[in-house]
Amino acid sequence: MTHRLPAMVDSRLLNRFDLVLAESFRQTIRDCGGEIWEANGVVSWASSLKQASPVHANGVMRLNRLMSARESMGIPAGFFRARGHGYTVLVRSDDRALRAEIERTRRDLAVEHVAMVLTEPSVVPVSTDDVEIRRVKDPSGMLDFRNTLTAAMGQDRDVQRFVNLGLRRIQALLGPAKAAFLAYDDGTAAACALGSLIDGVAIIGWIGAKPEHRRRGLATAATRDAIQAGFDQGAVMAATLSPLPAVPFLVSMGFEEVGRYHECVIPPPSS
Numbered sequence: 533m534t535h536r537l538p539a540m541v542d543s544r545l546l547n548r549f550d551l552v553l554a555e556s557f558r559q560t561i562r563d564c565g566g567e568i569w570e571a572n573g574v575v576s577w578a579s580s581l582k583q584a585s586p587v588h589a590n591g592v593m594r595l596n597r598l599m600s601a602r603e604s605m606g607i608p609a610g611f612f613r614a615r616g617h618g619y620t621v622l623v624r625s626d627d628r629a630l631r632a633e634i635e636r637t638r639r640d641l642a643v644e645h646v647a648m649v650l651t652e653p654s655v656v657p658v659s660t661d662d663v664e665i666r667r668v669k670d671p672s673g674m675l676d677f678r679n680t681l682t683a684a685m686g687q688d689r690d691v692q693r694f695v696n697l698g699l700r701r702i703q704a705l706l707g708p709a710k711a712a713f714l715a716y717d718d719g720t721a722a723a724c725a726l727g728s729l730i731d732g733v734a735i736i737g738w739i740g741a742k743p744e745h746r747r748r749g750l751a752t753a754a755t756r757d758a759i760q761a762g763f764d765q766g767a768v769m770a771a772t773l774s775p776l777p778a779v780p781f782l783v784s785m786g787f788e789e790v791g792r793y794h795e796c797v798i799p800p801p802s803s
Contacts, residue, residue: 546624546791549647549771552733554593559728561588563704564697569611572599576608576619579697583690584618584797588698592621594630601633609798618800625792634796643795646779648787650770653759663722663750665757668705668712676721677705677712677738684724684740695738711761715741715750723750727758727770734762734770739778752785759785 557577558568566579573596579589592608599607605621612619623630623641634641668677678699685691698704705712705726711734715723722745726738736758741751759770773793774782 543626543791545649546626546647548733549649549790550593550595550624552730552735552771553647553773554595555730556728556735556737557588557591557593559730560698560704563701565701567615569608571607573597574599574604574608576611578612578615578617578619579694581690581693581697582615582617582800583693584620584799585795586691586694587620587622587795589690589694590617590619592619594623594627597627597629601627601629604630605633605637612798613801616800619798621796621798623794623796625794631794639796639798641794641796643797644776645793645795646774646776646789647791647793648772648774648779648782649790650759650785650787651768652786653763653770654756654786662718663748663753664716665753666714666716667757667761668714671702673712673714674699674702674705676714677724677726680714680721680724680742681738681740683742686743699738709765711758711765712738713754713757713761715745715754717745717748717750723754725751725754725758727762729762729765729767732766732768734759734765734767736762736770736772739772752781756785 554575561568561577564579569576574594576592581589583589594604668674681695682692709729711727713725714721723741727734727736739751739755762770
């Protein structure tokens with residue numbers, strides 16, 4: 533199996549992206565009462581759910597090369613095996629040693645994500661009169677956010693289960709470093725986005741719109757407000773890890789690619 537590096541790898545920005553992304557996973561897992569293990573630049577996080585994907589639920593990242601690629605795969609495997617969990621190894625495209633180790637074990641690296649950053653926020657308003665953007669400030673707003681995101685995720689039950697787990701505690705969306713926004717269409721919650729300020733970076737996630745409200749710029753409006761809230765609090769850039777189909781949406785707001793990641797999904801151990 534051969535993987536080509538993207539033309540737009542920026543090692544300096546990607547190293548920073550790595551650290552901020554890992555901290556966002558730590559925060560997500562803390563918010564849902566999960567567990568974290570890390571040593572020598574390898575961080576693993578486990579929720580109460582057993583599925584391997586989404587990576588937010590159970591995952592591994594290698595943040596530096598202090599631990600060998602074989603150890604980086606073998607030691608976290610014991611952490612998850614003890615819990616009976618599947619998990620996802622998130623592999624930077626320029627981590628050739630880890631990719632080679634995964635290929636040696638004949639595992640797949642087919643799923644690809646794009647690391648994207650934004651340094652100049654856009655403030656283009658939504659033109660629809662019936663649309664109102666509100667920041668989540670109370671449990672009622674949290675419920676609207678969770679329901680909107682669950683609807684936006686469609687039929688992926690693994691993602692839906694993690695959304696319900698990850699957003700059940702108030703600190704998941706509310707706090708001095710969190711900015712969650714909803715776009716309401718004629719009073720109905722229609723789209724959402726969350727910004728988390730981490731080490732001077734507004735990391736953006738949980739972007740989505742209900743199917744019946746798509747292609748109207750509502751998710752864009754909620755995302756822009758989440759980005760702007762981060763810059764208002766002192767962020768020097770915004771960042772997000774994007775699936776390939778969402779890249780044009782993010783490029784339209786000014787995001788640029790700085791690198792890529794692949795997923796190696798390791799299923800739960802057989803009973």
